[in-house]
Amino acid sequence: MxxxxxxxxxxxxxxxxxxxxxxxxxxxxxxxxxxxxxxxxxxxxxxxxxxxxxxxxxxxxxxxxxxxxxxxxxxxxxxxxxxxxxxxxxxxxxxxxxxxxxxxxxxxxxxxxxxxxxxQLTYMPKPAIKVCVSSWTRSGNNMIPPQAKSTGNYLNSGLASSEARLNGFDEAIFITDRGNVSEGTGENIFIVKNNKLITPPLSDHLLAGITRDTVMQIAKNELQLPVLEQSIARTELYSADEVFFTGTAIGIKAIINIDHRMIGNGSEGTITRNIRFLYENIARGNNPKYFGFCTPVY
Missing domain, CATH: 3.30.470.10 (Aminotransferase class 4, branched-chain amino acid transferase, N-terminal domain)
Incomplete structure (x- = not known):
């Protein structure tokens, strides 16, 4: 090391x-x-x-x-x-x-x-996951700033993640003190609704994820999807066509059930799958258009 x-x-x-x-x-x-x-x-x-x-x-x-x-x-x-x-x-x-x-x-x-x-990293190897909305509120911008990756802030994440697993879920979604969807315990979140990609704004207490930014570029440039940064109410999760997490560790991971409610048809959606396929090719250096994102080691 x-x-x-x-x-x-x-x-x-x-x-x-x-x-x-x-x-x-x-x-x-x-x-x-x-x-x-x-x-x-x-x-x-x-x-x-x-x-x-x-x-x-x-x-x-x-x-x-x-x-x-x-x-x-x-x-x-x-x-x-x-x-x-x-x-x-x-x-x-x-x-x-x-x-x-x-x-x-x-x-x-x-x-x-x-x-x-x-x-080595094995992070939620399931192809799709079931999550819950946590009873723990996301730490706010004026508490321990979530835009900074501070070690202390991950006690908040640990409490929410542990609660989710104890209750039979794979992961948790945080809500802000104002009732808006924030992010997962270590992941950003997107929903697909009416062929639009929507993700919470940074003001809703979330990290400016680098995978999040990559997904927004892929959606706009490769899939010609409108991408909106706007607050998401909890109930909007349940009526979304698709929901997925993004993050350095998790990559792109479909969410197929939230609070015992099936999302879409209960499997990875077409848009999520397309974004995941493009992201994985870009990250492995297989897409010359995005080769500037990749630094060769050898």
Missing amino acids: FDQGEILDESKVSVSIRNKALNYGLGCFEGIRAFWNDSQNQLYIFRIYDHYKRFHESGNALHIPIPYTSMKLIPWTLQLLRKNNVREDVYIRPICFKGANTLRPNLLDQYNRVSIYCT
Whole structure:
């Protein structure tokens, strides 16, 4: 793994039990995917520049400035993947956290530590999932800003996700304090209605997802679908023609049942399937039009 400017064996990296990130959640992170293309014998990192741009934006918003530029982090990420000889789909996790061991939950301490590790990922392997609307409200923009990927904010996600699984669902959907649909516990959400693609605006307490942005580009440029960013009421989920999640980890995942109500015909819809097919080809470096999104490792 990478830690503070060095590629090290993971067994040599440790964090004190007194660390403020561990005690208070004072950190931010990114999630990046790299996709193996067997026919090209190549590993492609998807939209790495955009991910590291968001990493820095998260740090700036939270008083956790990232001490390394993207132009340093990107070569280190490539070196890490090469050092591990990664030749399969992989998830990459950069994290920056308060390295100090003092007691106060103070974000103004100067020591910000950066680590990067990579791991295999199996994330909801089902082709389509059943979800519920959570009883937990999404953290608001004036609480713990969801536009920043902060470590502390994922307790909110953990509570909602655990509740969903305990009740027999695969995942949860958050509602805002005003009753609008926000996002999943780690995914953005889209609905299809009357051949229009609709997703909540950032003002409804959600992360500006990079997969979300990719899907919006695919829908507009490849499928000529109108794409709307507008608030979605809970009941609009139940009457949607199609619903799906998007995210770095989950990719494009059809939602076929919400709160025990079947969505559409109870299987992945045509528009969701088309978007997923296009996205997967783009991410694996098979679409020359979008090759700028892909950074080859080897």
